[in-house]
Amino acid sequence: xxxxxxxxxxQQWQKDQNIDHVEKIKKKIKFDxxxxxxxKKDKIKIxxxxxxxxxxxxxxxxxxxxxxxxxxxxxxxxxxxxxxxIMKVFSKDKREISKIKYIFIDTPGIYSISDRSPEETITxxxxxxxxxxxxxxxxxxxxxxxxxxxxxxxxxxxxxxLILGLNFVEDAYKKGISVNITKLSQxxxxxxxxxxxxxxxxxxxxxxxTKRSNNISAENFNVKYDDHIERLIKYASEIxxxxxxxxxxxxxxxxxxPDFLELISNEQLQKLKEEKKEIASEHPNIKEEISKxxxxxxxxxxxxxxxxxxxxxxxxxxxxxxxxxxxxxxWGPIFTLFFFLGLFFVLLIVGGEIExxxxxxxxxxxxxxxEDEWAIGDFSFLNLLREGLAGGFAGIAIALPYVLLFYLILxxxxxxxxxPRFVVNIEKIFSFFGLPSKSFxxxxxxxxxxxxxxxxxxxxxxxxxxLKTACLFAFIPCSSRIGIIMGVVGFYGGFIIALATFGTxxxxxxxxxxxxxxIMKAKPDPMLIELxxxxxxxxxxxxxxxxxxxxxxxxxxxxxLIGGGIIYSILDQLGITALIIEPFRPFMEIVFxxxxxxxxxxxxxxxxxxxxxxxxxxVFEIEDGLLPLTNIQLYTFGLASCIGVPCIIALGxxxxxxxxxxxxxxLFSMILYGTFISNIAWRVAILFI
Amino acid sequence: xxxxxxxQKEPKxxxxxxxxxxxxxxxxxxxxxxxxxxLSKEFIILGSWQIDLDVYFMEVLDDLQVAGLLTINQNQxxxxxxxxxxxxNILSKHQAIEKFFMKDLDKNEAHIAAGILEHFISKEVLExxxxxxxxxxxxxxxxxxTSDEGIITALIIDDTQLFERMVSMGICPGERIKIIAKVAAGFIVKLKxxxxxxxxxxxxxxxxxxx
Numbered sequence: 001x002x003x004x005x006x007x008x009x010x011q012q013w014q015k016d017q018n019i020d021h022v023e024k025i026k027k028k029i030k031f032d033x034x035x036x037x038x039x040k041k042d043k044i045k046i047x048x049x050x051x052x053x054x055x056x057x058x059x060x061x062x063x064x065x066x067x068x069x070x071x072x073x074x075x076x077x078x079x080x081x082x083x084x085x086i087m088k089v090f091s092k093d094k095r096e097i098s099k100i101k102y103i104f105i106d107t108p109g110i111y112s113i114s115d116r117s118p119e120e121t122i123t124x125x126x127x128x129x130x131x132x133x134x135x136x137x138x139x140x141x142x143x144x145x146x147x148x149x150x151x152x153x154x155x156x157x158x159x160x161x162l163i164l165g166l167n168f169v170e171d172a173y174k175k176g177i178s179v180n181i182t183k184l185s186q187x188x189x190x191x192x193x194x195x196x197x198x199x200x201x202x203x204x205x206x207x208x209x210t211k212r213s214n215n216i217s218a219e220n221f222n223v224k225y226d227d228h229i230e231r232l233i234k235y236a237s238e239i240x241x242x243x244x245x246x247x248x249x250x251x252x253x254x255x256x257x258p259d260f261l262e263l264i265s266n267e268q269l270q271k272l273k274e275e276k277k278e279i280a281s282e283h284p285n286i287k288e289e290i291s292k293x294x295x296x297x298x299x300x301x302x303x304x305x306x307x308x309x310x311x312x313x314x315x316x317x318x319x320x321x322x323x324x325x326x327x328x329x330x331w332g333p334i335f336t337l338f339f340f341l342g343l344f345f346v347l348l349i350v351g352g353e354i355e356x357x358x359x360x361x362x363x364x365x366x367x368x369x370x371e372d373e374w375a376i377g378d379f380s381f382l383n384l385l386r387e388g389l390a391g392g393f394a395g396i397a398i399a400l401p402y403v404l405l406f407y408l409i410l411x412x413x414x415x416x417x418x419x420p421r422f423v424v425n426i427e428k429i430f431s432f433f434g435l436p437s438k439s440f441x442x443x444x445x446x447x448x449x450x451x452x453x454x455x456x457x458x459x460x461x462x463x464x465x466x467l468k469t470a471c472l473f474a475f476i477p478c479s480s481r482i483g484i485i486m487g488v489v490g491f492y493g494g495f496i497i498a499l500a501t502f503g504t505x506x507x508x509x510x511x512x513x514x515x516x517x518x519i520m521k522a523k524p525d526p527m528l529i530e531l532x533x534x535x536x537x538x539x540x541x542x543x544x545x546x547x548x549x550x551x552x553x554x555x556x557x558x559x560x561l562i563g564g565g566i567i568y569s570i571l572d573q574l575g576i577t578a579l580i581i582e583p584f585r586p587f588m589e590i591v592f593x594x595x596x597x598x599x600x601x602x603x604x605x606x607x608x609x610x611x612x613x614x615x616x617x618x619v620f621e622i623e624d625g626l627l628p629l630t631n632i633q634l635y636t637f638g639l640a641s642c643i644g645v646p647c648i649i650a651l652g653x654x655x656x657x658x659x660x661x662x663x664x665x666x667l668f669s670m671i672l673y674g675t676f677i678s679n680i681a682w683r684v685a686i687l688f689i
Numbered sequence: 690x691x692x693x694x695x696x697q698k699e700p701k702x703x704x705x706x707x708x709x710x711x712x713x714x715x716x717x718x719x720x721x722x723x724x725x726x727x728l729s730k731e732f733i734i735l736g737s738w739q740i741d742l743d744v745y746f747m748e749v750l751d752d753l754q755v756a757g758l759l760t761i762n763q764n765q766x767x768x769x770x771x772x773x774x775x776x777x778n779i780l781s782k783h784q785a786i787e788k789f790f791m792k793d794l795d796k797n798e799a800h801i802a803a804g805i806l807e808h809f810i811s812k813e814v815l816e817x818x819x820x821x822x823x824x825x826x827x828x829x830x831x832x833x834x835t836s837d838e839g840i841i842t843a844l845i846i847d848d849t850q851l852f853e854r855m856v857s858m859g860i861c862p863g864e865r866i867k868i869i870a871k872v873a874a875g876f877i878v879k880l881k882x883x884x885x886x887x888x889x890x891x892x893x894x895x896x897x898x899x900x
Contacts, residue, residue: 327870427874
């Protein structure tokens, strides 16, 4: 350990580097550096890593503004977020010497680098693709320092340019934990810097990172394993040549990291196995021993560098009332159920009201377009505009009330820390259907829009589980489908019929989930969820997160809705839509007991789900008033249009995530299953009415 | 990092402790000096310490006499009451260590290990060792655990990735664990400052002992 490293986190270090001070200009996020010497580089890449829920995203938010998703649910960010910020560097006499472009990279939270979930692969890639001078900031939660240190020790083994960022220092202090930051960085041989994204106390971290990009640490702390294992590590480290430190390669090979194992030949692997066998009597499970030793070392360092006053008190502290309810065997599940039922009804009622207003506004705008001008024969271009606008307005009418409202409520639940607790309560039910508890989160997202929900299935570790969950989106009514059920079925048939439709879809989903459990025998991962402490939600975070989730809806779904409206208008005006009615009439009558005309909204609904209602009206050539459909027919129509891959955009997303084969299988099996359910349902319904 | 490794004892101390052990095993409580030297040598060879007994023997014998643990009468060495107590202490330490190692090693190996370690391990460490051992023996599955607070003694998990995941979340042998609630799917537990929900199937594999 060099002396410079030891001092780096201290004021001494700042003196050494001639840093005058860091100055804020204009907004709270703009920093100017005042230093004597310009940094050697004009571009600094900083990657944030850490366990879930330690404040990576909030730090990034504090650094670059409210463009980044932050959540209080372990593992909601599944992608790497990148943000850039240019900051000025000043000399002491206020002369600008250079500008530095900072590239910040936020990675999904992971617990260690040797797991198997997609998040871990993404983060691992981000860590190992970083160049020599790139900085990695490991964010540690001081409340559970040994856990973050476990991860830090792994990264230190890899020889990367690490800085330890300590979050929740004030929080921990209130709990009676104080950290000796100097000692911590002394032991680890890398700078440790405290920060607080909420009070925007982040400049020290940024200064350290800037300085650190110029000098690479000489020597990192290494965990010392058992002598026999050390000897094996030395042996294994000589197998592959790479730019990574040999010792790291040795450890990874002994930990059976598939990424490293695939780099060595079978022969070498065999030899390594033989070497392992030699010490098998004393060390039967080397991998396990390595993790134990590493955790032991982490705990040792944490103990050496923290002073805990009131651990007894912490253990004796009463649970919050909320937890006593949520973890009650009986009231927990009941509360969870009522929460989501409540959420659903709030969406229906409040969302419905706002939607009506927006529809009125849309109608008003569309009315403004004069009729029958620019027409060539029967074909009117203004009609295209009208339909396109109608599509756009339908999108907005759904996006604003349902999707935004839903994501806002979800965001609050997540930020407070309720979501993982709900997951615990539904875990039993989900495991009954062979689903991992994490799929619950994605399914809730699906109530807003299926497109972001399909993307979010990436948080589920096993591929078979992910596919199982994605299939269920065929049943979870997204806001558009809720629109059909409430706007068409409910409007013309009454609330009871709409409720019956929802109920039937729900039962169909449960049957499907059960069938899937039987077909795919793979067991989901056992529940192992960290429950974060309750936090007061940061309004800014909630809004920025909701916006991020809405973004795909607004940028992808709404333009496609407008396009769909225009295409529909062209096909309709050319009389093509009417062409498919006759060939399908017998099919529709026999299978669905529906008039042949309804095939149009069913088929074109796939392109333009939100216009299903309008299409239904136009195909019967009525403006307003009664549809020539009975209640049972409305119910069947609701089912037929709602069970299945909802729209072409969702299909495209599925294709992107799961490949052509899987998405086509899902599409066709869902069409068949939806047809089957609708058929059975109207036959049963006839018996009752 | 090296300050937590105990300093090696002086060879003189090792010789001293060995002489006392020899005297304890002698029923008549007194012995010829030559015999004591011979037997002590055996002990040291047994402990595989490369200490030349002859260099220290007479000096140590004098020290012991001054300390009132032994009396030397002409050629006969006899042990005093204080000496017996001291020797019994060493022996009990030896036996405790031997017992500790009997779990993994055969009797002879455990004896040798104890012969070495008895000179180095303090009473407190020994007590801790025994405590850990008794904890390990008393560990029961979390699912059957009746008290609401305990110490994790072992994780019986074959899947090493899952094992590492649990360890990196803080579920590690030696950690204190508090059961907060039992829900349908498993347990809600508290470890230091974090709460974790653990599946029933995993609770079967976590052994916990009462503190």
